Amino acid sequence: MTDPRQSQAKSGISFTVNGEPREVRAYPMERLLDVLRHQLELTGAKEGCGEGECGSCAVLMDGALVNSCLVPVLQAEGASIVTIEGLAAGEQLHGLQEAFLECGGAQCGICTPGMILAACHLLNGKSDPTLEEIREGLSGNLCRCTGYSQILEAVQEAAQRRKSA
Amino acid sequence: MNSDHIIGKSVPRKEGRDKVTGKSEYVDDMVLPNMLFGATVRSQIPRGHIRKITFGPGVAWDEFVIVSAKDIPGKNCIALIGDDQPCLATDVVNHPEEPILLLAHPDRYLLPKAVQAVSIEYHPLPGVFSIEESERRTEIVWGKDNIFKTYMIEKGDVHGIWAKADYIVEGEYSTGAQEQLYIENNGMIAAFDAAQGITVWGSLQCPYYIHKALMALCNLPAEKVRVVQMETGGAFGGKEEYPSMIAAHAALLAIKAGRPVKIIYDRLEDMAATTKRHPSRTRHRTAVSRDGKILGGEIDFTIDGGAYLTLSPVVLSRGAIHAGGPYYWPSVRIRAQAVATNAPPHGAFRGFGAPQSLFAMERHMDHIAHTVGLSPIEIRRRNFLQPGQATTTEQVVREPIDLGKLLDRALQVSEYHSKKQRFSGENQSGDVRKGMGIAAFLHGAGFTGSGERYLNSVVGVEGCADGNVRVLVSSTEFGQGTKTVLSQIAAEALGLPYENVSTAQPDTLEVPNSGPTVASRTVMVVGKLVQSAALGIAQTLIASGQLHEGYSPDEFRTACQQHVATHGQFRCWSRYEAPSGIFWDDEKYRGEAYAAFAWAVYIAEVTVDLTTYSVSVDDFVALQEVGKVLHPVLARGQIIGGVAQGIGFSLYEKVIWQNGRMQNGQMTNYIMPTSSDLPPIRVFFEELGNVHGAYGAKGIGELPMDGPAPAIVNAVEDALGVRFDSVPLLPEDIMDGLNKSGLAASSPQNNASSVGGDR
Ligand code: FES
Numbered sequence: 001m002t003d004p005r006q007s008q009a010k011s012g013i014s015f016t017v018n019g020e021p022r023e024v025r026a027y028p029m030e031r032l033l034d035v036l037r038h039q040l041e042l043t044g045a046k047e048g049c050g051e052g053e054c055g056s057c058a059v060l061m062d063g064a065l066v067n068s069c070l071v072p073v074l075q076a077e078g079a080s081i082v083t084i085e086g087l088a089a090g091e092q093l094h095g096l097q098e099a100f101l102e103c104g105g106a107q108c109g110i111c112t113p114g115m116i117l118a119a120c121h122l123l124n125g126k127s128d129p130t131l132e133e134i135r136e137g138l139s140g141n142l143c144r145c146t147g148y149s150q151i152l153e154a155v156q157e158a159a160q161r162r163k164s165a
Numbered sequence: 166m167n168s169d170h171i172i173g174k175s176v177p178r179k180e181g182r183d184k185v186t187g188k189s190e191y192v193d194d195m196v197l198p199n200m201l202f203g204a205t206v207r208s209q210i211p212r213g214h215i216r217k218i219t220f221g222p223g224v225a226w227d228e229f230v231i232v233s234a235k236d237i238p239g240k241n242c243i244a245l246i247g248d249d250q251p252c253l254a255t256d257v258v259n260h261p262e263e264p265i266l267l268l269a270h271p272d273r274y275l276l277p278k279a280v281q282a283v284s285i286e287y288h289p290l291p292g293v294f295s296i297e298e299s300e301r302r303t304e305i306v307w308g309k310d311n312i313f314k315t316y317m318i319e320k321g322d323v324h325g326i327w328a329k330a331d332y333i334v335e336g337e338y339s340t341g342a343q344e345q346l347y348i349e350n351n352g353m354i355a356a357f358d359a360a361q362g363i364t365v366w367g368s369l370q371c372p373y374y375i376h377k378a379l380m381a382l383c384n385l386p387a388e389k390v391r392v393v394q395m396e397t398g399g400a401f402g403g404k405e406e407y408p409s410m411i412a413a414h415a416a417l418l419a420i421k422a423g424r425p426v427k428i429i430y431d432r433l434e435d436m437a438a439t440t441k442r443h444p445s446r447t448r449h450r451t452a453v454s455r456d457g458k459i460l461g462g463e464i465d466f467t468i469d470g471g472a473y474l475t476l477s478p479v480v481l482s483r484g485a486i487h488a489g490g491p492y493y494w495p496s497v498r499i500r501a502q503a504v505a506t507n508a509p510p511h512g513a514f515r516g517f518g519a520p521q522s523l524f525a526m527e528r529h530m531d532h533i534a535h536t537v538g539l540s541p542i543e544i545r546r547r548n549f550l551q552p553g554q555a556t557t558t559e560q561v562v563r564e565p566i567d568l569g570k571l572l573d574r575a576l577q578v579s580e581y582h583s584k585k586q587r588f589s590g591e592n593q594s595g596d597v598r599k600g601m602g603i604a605a606f607l608h609g610a611g612f613t614g615s616g617e618r619y620l621n622s623v624v625g626v627e628g629c630a631d632g633n634v635r636v637l638v639s640s641t642e643f644g645q646g647t648k649t650v651l652s653q654i655a656a657e658a659l660g661l662p663y664e665n666v667s668t669a670q671p672d673t674l675e676v677p678n679s680g681p682t683v684a685s686r687t688v689m690v691v692g693k694l695v696q697s698a699a700l701g702i703a704q705t706l707i708a709s710g711q712l713h714e715g716y717s718p719d720e721f722r723t724a725c726q727q728h729v730a731t732h733g734q735f736r737c738w739s740r741y742e743a744p745s746g747i748f749w750d751d752e753k754y755r756g757e758a759y760a761a762f763a764w765a766v767y768i769a770e771v772t773v774d775l776t777t778y779s780v781s782v783d784d785f786v787a788l789q790e791v792g793k794v795l796h797p798v799l800a801r802g803q804i805i806g807g808v809a810q811g812i813g814f815s816l817y818e819k820v821i822w823q824n825g826r827m828q829n830g831q832m833t834n835y836i837m838p839t840s841s842d843l844p845p846i847r848v849f850f851e852e853l854g855n856v857h858g859a860y861g862a863k864g865i866g867e868l869p870m871d872g873p874a875p876a877i878v879n880a881v882e883d884a885l886g887v888r889f890d891s892v893p894l895l896p897e898d899i900m901d902g903l904n905k906s907g908l909a910a911s912s913p914q915n916n917a918s919s920v921g922g923d924r
């Protein structure tokens with residue numbers, strides 16, 4: 001972990017997180033991941049590698065899937081960010097969360113927040129993806145527990161239910 | 166009682182909701198007031214004397230808490246099987262990345278620079294970096310002879326068999342190190358207070374291993390050491406023993422600082438410094454009759470244990486016991502040894518020695534088949550263990566297992582024969598070659614031999630004030646579904662809805678020692694104890710007249726509430742008792758090695774690309790007999806996940822070593838399978854039922870790691886007609902093999918007719 005303060009002084013950065021406007025004071029080069037976890041106490045995004053390989057820190061930024069360990073917080077100025085904490089509507093789980101639960105898509109759970117957000121991003125772009133498209137769409141998110149099958153099934157299931165809802 | 170069975174149903178995972186909403190608390194998510202961050206200064210060389218330590222310029226050292234071995238209140242070791250591994254090196258280092266000093270500071274960003282600024286002068290000593298170098302003993306790096314442990318398993322008279330053999334088949338097989346690569350890196354938080362002692366919270370598998378290690382290290386009595394498991398983001402054995410080291414480090418810093426300290430490894434540190442699967446070498450020499458029956462043989466199994474003893478003796482034991490596979494050996498001599506090298510100690514990883522020796526056995530079976538001129542199917546069929554026969558340790562198979570039937574079903578669901586036929590045509594031309602490979606194997610559940618008796622596990626079940634039930638175990642959840650399945654078992658035993666049962670967070674202050682969460686023992690051994698402790702709760706209520714037989718869940722709730730209101734805390738305990746008639750001789754390594762075996766036949770279908778030399782697995786059938794399946798979704802998830810790790814072990818995951826140090830400690834250069842690398846993994850269960858386990862369940866977690874490597878490499882040989890005897894098998898190895906294949910085609914064991922032919 002390099003020291004982000006070497007560059008510049010702290011400044012105010014405002015963005016929307018899970019629908020709420022937030023303002024933080026941070027060094028411009030601080031990682032969005034650290035700001036979310038340490039300042040906003042949104043610890044759902046996890047650090048698996050710190051180098052953009054595992055996707056466990058993934059969040060949605062203006063609808064795009066980003067690895068928040070690679071995003072300097074300065075880039076998030078004015079953006080709208082969705083983390084795993086913002087997916088459920090109160091007690092009502094998001095369809096993907098429900099499907100992950102039922103299909104066995106979460107084992108140890110550490111990849112799950114990033115995986116669900118990646119799946120969410122995929123389904124936002126394509127409501128009825130093929131199995132191959134799901135495989136491809138989630139290939140930036142590593143899971144060591146599941147061997148992916150039950151994750152893929154969960155995404156298919158969620159897509160199905162959304163279609164028939 | 167409730168007539169709806171909970172066993173066998175895919176009930177929702179207990180902690181599932183928190184996991185999908187991001188609420189689960191892993192150790193790095195936890196913050197304590199006044200907390201410092203800790204870091205480790207590690208050895209830069211593989212072996213040598215520490216001469217001098219200098220704290221370089223540019224760092225405000227007075228702001229740092231600095232701990233060296235001198236600050237250790239008790240014994241400078243990580244107590245496990247032996248006490249040879251120091252917590253912090255003092256005058257010698259024995260492997261790269263060995264911990265020497267600890268630093269803590271309130272500002273985590275200042276730590277990396279401070280670690281860099283510590284310079285250590287060494288007097289280097291020559292190191293030992295392979296099994297062969299260790300065996301040569303030119304340098305003695307551990308004990309008197311570089312040998313951590315040896316075992317000898319002997320059955321029948323091996324001497325006499327060679328003269329009777331029609332064929333003598335020899336082979337040497339090897340497997341590489343493999344990183345567990347849980348996605349959550351290792352981490353611990355420790356806090357100290359003179360009155361309460363030391364508390365650690367962390368990512369871990371075995372709370373009582375850490376408890377034992379901290380008592381010795383801090384010189385504290387049992388009640389002044391508390392270990393709490395946080396949600397753990399994958400472990401696979403990788404958080405069995407090394408967390409004791411990190412807990413020890415965090416504890417030492419916390420004691421000296423008088424403030425809580427958090428140590429979280431980053432990926433590079435976790436990969437470079439913590440344990441991996443033991444590299445192995447296995448040599449087979451087998452006497453076989455004309456009709457393909459194994460008459461007997463010798464198996465030499467060697468693992469590289471790294472620099473300290475840690476768990477190597479136990480890994481070696483499991484590997485040795487599994488070395489003969491699921492076959493009947495009229496006579497056999499298995500010699501096993503774990504040797505020392507100057508690499509970080511190798512450790513527990515799913516399968517625990519068995520994937521190594523079974524890779525060898527199942528590759529060797531195909532070689533025997535080629536030599537004798539039988540198909541890989543027929544050679545296995547003729548040698549499968551049958552009920553009533555004895556294993557290599559002379560454990561009589563009592564279960565009505567029919568391996569031939571498992572094989573038939575696996576052949577059928579994989580469409581083995583029709584595919585083989587199709588491939589033999591298609592393989593005549595084009596840029597790809599296709600093949601099918603089989604692996605048949607077994608995996609013993611629970612601790613080996615007398616292990617469970619020594620563990621002497623205890624489990625508690627509590628009837629709570631609100632009338633609900635809580636399971637008290639130190640068995641940990643790290644993805645497998647421990648909390649869910651143990652709750653199912655207690656609910657089933659009590660005839661209560663699943664929702665009325667929960668499990669306590671593993672916290673040594675709260676829960677008894679139900680043993681480590683390893684060796685596929687949780688459901689079979691701990692589950693059985695949960696079942697009987699739960700029954701104890703019902704019996705107590707019935708005996709006291711508060712409840713009658715055939716009660717409803719509501720009646721149970723009322724009775725339980727009343728009982729707590731009158732008598733206070735209401736807990737029942739159950740302690741492990743060895744099943745009767747179990748015999749094990751630790752000296753001769755003979756007897757009932759495991760309370761139960763799971764059995765399996767796996768079949769891989771592969772395509773080898775002749776231009777890129779890459780192998781893709783196109784279909785994978787995993788068929789197993791694991792006793793009763795308690796939770797179909799979780800069980801299937803365990804198998805698929807294990808197979809995926811096995812595919813990584815076979816085709817992707819290579820640790821590149823240089824002088825004992827891992828060179829590719831990042832996810833960019835240590836490659837595990839992604840969602841687009843894996844085939845459909847098709848899982849099939851056969852259920853026999855096992856008298857020992859809870860509701861007939863046997864262990865399941867490790868089994869799927871054993872089969873993929875041999876099935877895949879057998880399939881690659883089937884596709885190419887070229888022999889490969891090591892994993893990982895990377896494209897460069899395939900290229901090498903093919904370049905030599907002119908030679909290979911004329912050798913009898915790599916018979917060209919094996920290309921696509923129905924052997
Ligand atoms: S932590 Fe960001 S991609 Fe791995």
Ligand code: FES
Pocket residue numbers: 105106107108109110111112142143144145146348398399644
């Ligand atoms: S569920 Fe453990 S890494 Fe995916």
